[in-house]
Each structure stands twice: as C-alpha cells, then as structure tokens.
Amino acid sequence: MKRRQFGQVMFTAAGAVTAADGTDVVAQGEVPGQEQGVQVDRIEDAVSIADVRLIAKSRMEEATFDYIDTGSCDQYTLRDNVNAFQRIQVLPPLLTGVRKVDLSVNVLGKKIAMPILLAPVAGQRMFHAEGGLAAARAAATMGTVYGMSSSVGNSVEEIAAAADCPKWFQLYVPKDRQVTRRLVERVNGAGFEAIVLTVDLGEWKDADRRHKFAVPKNMLVKHLRDIGFSQVTMDMSEEEIQTFNADAWDLALSWEFISWLRRHTKLPILLKGVLRPDDAQRAIDAGVSGLVVSNHGGRRLDGMPASIDSLEAIVEVAGEAVEVYLDSGIRRGTDILKALALGARAVLIGRPYAWGLGAAGEAGVERVLQLLHDELENAMLSAGCTSLQDITTDLLQRSG
Ligand SMILES: Cc1cc2nc3c(=O)[nH]c(=O)nc-3n(C[C@H](O)[C@H](O)[C@H](O)COP(=O)(O)O)c2cc1C
Structure with missing residues (x-):
C-alpha cells in the first residue's frame, strides 16, 4: 500500500469545533454529527447514523439509551473521537474515471463484503429483545464480522x-482460570474465528451512576451462567449477584495472560484498546495477530486521545507483522475512508449499531451497515478509489 507520513493531527486554534449552524458544539457538550439528525420515525427513512440515533432515543428508556450514548467523566475523549475526524480533510483527485468500487477486504484471511465490522457491545438484550442474535443476523446479511462481547447477554x-x-x-x-479455560474451549469449539482480548479499563460514567443503571437480575444471572459461573442462580438475592459479578472478573491482567491464552487457543488473538506504540510492540512480541486501536469509544479513562489520532503511530510499529483495526467515533463513510487511508485494515463500530438495535432490532443494524457502506462507496467514488488498496494518505490533509 502506498503511504506517506501524515504526521500528528493538530487541534484547531481554541480546541473548539464549530457545527454547521455556527454553534460551538464542544462548548455545548454535544457530539457533532449526533445532534444533526432530523427526527424520523421509521428506520427505512433514516439517512444518517444521527437519524438512527434519534429513533433509538425516542424508543428506548432514558437510562438504557444513556448507557449506550455517554462516555466517561467529562466525555472529552468521547467528543474528541468524533471531532478528530473533522480535523482530517480529504483532497480527492479529479477526473479519475472511476465508476465502480469494490469494498471487499480480507480480515484474518477471510474475505468479507466491507471494511466495517460490528464491535463487541455488552448488554444487547437490554436494547432489543432479540439482542445479539439480531445483530449477528444483520452482520450475516450484510456480509461482515460480528464481534461478540463476553457480556452481550447470550451464550x-x-x-x-x-x-x-x-x-x-x-x-x-x-478470575477463576478454570472458568476462563472452559469458556475459551467453548469458543474454540463453536466456530469463532478470533479472540479479541479487551484490556482497557477505567469506565466511570456519570449518567450510569446518576441513573443507578444496572443489568436486570434475570439478564445478569443468565450472563454469568453463560460465562460458566454455574454457582450463580436466580435464588440468590440481587445484592449477592451484584457482589459476585463485581468480584468475578480479573481486572489486573498482565502481559503473561497473553501467553496463557496462546496456550489455550489456536485462534488468532487481537488485542483491543491499544493506543501506545510501545504496547503495540509488546503485543506483537507476545504473538497477537491483530491490534484494535481503540479507546473504547470514550467509555474508559477520560482524557485519552482520539483513536484516529493514535492510529498512524501504531500502523508504523505494526508494519506487515499484524493487522491493525480502528474503532471509536466512526459515524460516516468519510470517517472510514480516513481511517483506511491512515492504515487501518477495517473499522469497528459500537454505538451506531447499538442505536440501530434500539431503534429497530435486526433491521436497524442492517440499516446502519447499509448507510455506512453506501457512504463509504460514495466517498471512494468521489476520491477515485476502485478498491480499498487505493485509499492512501495522499488523499488526506490536516486542518489547524
Ligand atoms: C453500549 C456499549 C457497550 C460496550 N461493551 C463492550 C464490551 O463488552 N466489550 C468491549 O470490548 N467493548 C465494548 N464496548 C466498546 C466497543 O467495542 C467499541 O470499542 C466502541 O463502542 C467504539 O466506539 P463507538 O461507539 O464510537 O463506535 C462497548 C460500547 C458500547 C457503546
């Protein structure tokens, strides 16, 4: 792939971004691109992810919608994930004669229809009764990967x-490695094609704390039993189950765990949550097959940089050794074009399809994938790219 150094993306003078209507969206605390949607009622009338979000907002309980929507603390990282894409501009060449584009891509050796994957997202049965089953079916219809969260709500x-x-x-x-081992064995046996190890921590969301947001007891019991904690039953009190859940997970992992996991699976391992080049190098040395450049959609430690601003340095370290993916802040096809130009093999989306699920179940997730697919296709046509290989840093410039 042709590539030139793009360099650090710079902030605008005051660190502020102005919305189409002239308001300072950062000062307002809004996420640009999310508030621009026009209220529509039917998913088939949604013309943007912003529209899908508003349909979800009108249909979901406030606490559940906020669980999806918000980020940690002051939401600096959440906002910057979206704003950072505005600081990168596309300079398309003219008269390229391109009239057909191919969006297919190989991920971990498998050809899929588009470079847009569904990120692992917890709690999907709270967004729609069909939960992860609906989202996985939508991924199948659209020819892409379903990233199943450990906490999705299904086994x-x-x-x-x-x-x-x-x-x-x-x-x-x-924490119990016997439970972990059995879970990994089930994943190995169930036809999954990779294990994504998520290692970024520090979620601290004001909205969830304000709402006292908690997974309903029956869903939490199912989730824990699905993982393999067979000692958890509906006979336990709500408090006992919450306490068990709080203590069940290993939140103090170290690099040795990757070796442990390597010994228990032949599946490719991807490390999700990578923002530092030195961590990328350690992960490669530890034998992972892929890196997901991610700040968890601004849901973890607030103040981390936008994922897209960290991408280029990680791609540099990765070279040809491992595949690099990006998530956090993708709301438009042009965002995907920019991420691919900076070296991502494909992107993952979280909130957009969680909103789709809340808005209209399986049809909502399909709509989200179709919208982003079509927007990317249009961006590629406009930029004279016939395939993803043609999307290079030459197409970009930075503002500021
Ligand atoms: C409601 C919600 C739940 C999430 N749950 C998980 C999870 O269980 N595991 C995980 O690795 N990431 C989880 N994520 C993070 C996503 O995988 C992804 O990194 C993030 O959503 C990307 O940013 P975006 O929402 O701006 O697309 C979650 C994200 C959301 C919105």
Missing part, C-alpha cells in the same frame, strides 16, 4: 447458532 453457543457470519469472541477474563 457463545446461541450466537454461534444464530447466524452464518464470521464471528470474533471478545474476552473479559474471569
């Missing part, structure tokens, strides 16, 4: 049976 076997699409399993690690 590995249920998701495996739901849809015939490539599936990656995202692992949160039980």
Whole structure:
C-alpha cells in the first residue's frame, strides 16, 4: 500500500469545533454529527447514523439509551473521537474515471463484503429483545464480522447458532482460570474465528451512576451462567449477584495472560484498546495477530486521545507483522475512508449499531451497515478509489 507520513493531527486554534449552524458544539457538550439528525420515525427513512440515533432515543428508556450514548467523566475523549475526524480533510483527485468500487477486504484471511465490522457491545438484550442474535443476523446479511462481547447477554453457543457470519469472541477474563479455560474451549469449539482480548479499563460514567443503571437480575444471572459461573442462580438475592459479578472478573491482567491464552487457543488473538506504540510492540512480541486501536469509544479513562489520532503511530510499529483495526467515533463513510487511508485494515463500530438495535432490532443494524457502506462507496467514488488498496494518505490533509 502506498503511504506517506501524515504526521500528528493538530487541534484547531481554541480546541473548539464549530457545527454547521455556527454553534460551538464542544462548548455545548454535544457530539457533532449526533445532534444533526432530523427526527424520523421509521428506520427505512433514516439517512444518517444521527437519524438512527434519534429513533433509538425516542424508543428506548432514558437510562438504557444513556448507557449506550455517554462516555466517561467529562466525555472529552468521547467528543474528541468524533471531532478528530473533522480535523482530517480529504483532497480527492479529479477526473479519475472511476465508476465502480469494490469494498471487499480480507480480515484474518477471510474475505468479507466491507471494511466495517460490528464491535463487541455488552448488554444487547437490554436494547432489543432479540439482542445479539439480531445483530449477528444483520452482520450475516450484510456480509461482515460480528464481534461478540463476553457480556452481550447470550451464550457463545446461541450466537454461534444464530447466524452464518464470521464471528470474533471478545474476552473479559474471569478470575477463576478454570472458568476462563472452559469458556475459551467453548469458543474454540463453536466456530469463532478470533479472540479479541479487551484490556482497557477505567469506565466511570456519570449518567450510569446518576441513573443507578444496572443489568436486570434475570439478564445478569443468565450472563454469568453463560460465562460458566454455574454457582450463580436466580435464588440468590440481587445484592449477592451484584457482589459476585463485581468480584468475578480479573481486572489486573498482565502481559503473561497473553501467553496463557496462546496456550489455550489456536485462534488468532487481537488485542483491543491499544493506543501506545510501545504496547503495540509488546503485543506483537507476545504473538497477537491483530491490534484494535481503540479507546473504547470514550467509555474508559477520560482524557485519552482520539483513536484516529493514535492510529498512524501504531500502523508504523505494526508494519506487515499484524493487522491493525480502528474503532471509536466512526459515524460516516468519510470517517472510514480516513481511517483506511491512515492504515487501518477495517473499522469497528459500537454505538451506531447499538442505536440501530434500539431503534429497530435486526433491521436497524442492517440499516446502519447499509448507510455506512453506501457512504463509504460514495466517498471512494468521489476520491477515485476502485478498491480499498487505493485509499492512501495522499488523499488526506490536516486542518489547524
Ligand atoms: C453500549 C456499549 C457497550 C460496550 N461493551 C463492550 C464490551 O463488552 N466489550 C468491549 O470490548 N467493548 C465494548 N464496548 C466498546 C466497543 O467495542 C467499541 O470499542 C466502541 O463502542 C467504539 O466506539 P463507538 O461507539 O464510537 O463506535 C462497548 C460500547 C458500547 C457503546
């Protein structure tokens, strides 16, 4: 792939970004691109992710919608994930004669229809009764990967049976290594094609604390039993289950865990949450097959940089050794074009499809994937790219 050094993306003078109507969206605390949607009622009338978000907002309980929507603390990182894309501009060449584009891409050796994957997202049964089953079916229809969260609300076997699409399993690690081992064995046996190890921590969301947001007891019991904590039953009190859940997970992992995981699976391992080049190098040395450049959509430690601003340095370290993916802040096809130009093999989306699920279940997730697919296709046509290989840093310039 042709590439030139793009350099650090710079902030605008005051660190502020102005919305189309002239208001300072950062000062208002709004996320640009999310508030621009016009209220529509039917998912088939949604013309942007912003529209899908507003449909979800009108249909979901406030606490559940906010669980999806908000980020940690002051939400600096959440906002910057979106703002950072505005600081990168596209300079398309003219008269390229391109009239057809191919969006297909190989991920971990598997050809999929588009470079837009569904990120692991917890709690999907709270967004829609069909939860992860609906999202996985939408991924299959649209020809892409379903990233199953450990905490999605369904078992590995249920998701495996739901849809015939490539599936990656995202692992949160039980402290009890026997439970972890059995879970990984089930993932190995259920036809998943990769394990995504998420290692970024520090979630501290004011909205969730204000709402006292908690997974309903029956869903939490199912989730814990699905993981393999068979000692958890509906006979336990709500408090006992919450206490068990709070203590069940290993939140103090170190690099040795990757070696442990390597010994228990032949599946490719991706490390999710990478922002530092030195961590990228350690992960490569530890034998991972891919890196997901991510700040967890601004849901973890607030103040971390926008993922897109960290991408280029990680791509530099990765070279040809491992595949690099990006998530956090993707709301438009042009965002995807920019991420691919900076070296991502593909992007993952979180909130956009969680909103789709809340708005209209399976049809909502399909709509989200279709919108982003079509926007990327249009961006590629406009930039004279016939395939993803043609999307290079030459197409970009930075503002500021
Ligand atoms: C409601 C919600 C739940 C999430 N749950 C998980 C999870 O269980 N595991 C995980 O690795 N990431 C989780 N994420 C983070 C996503 O995988 C992804 O990194 C993030 O959503 C990307 O940013 P975006 O929402 O701006 O697309 C979650 C994100 C959301 C919005």
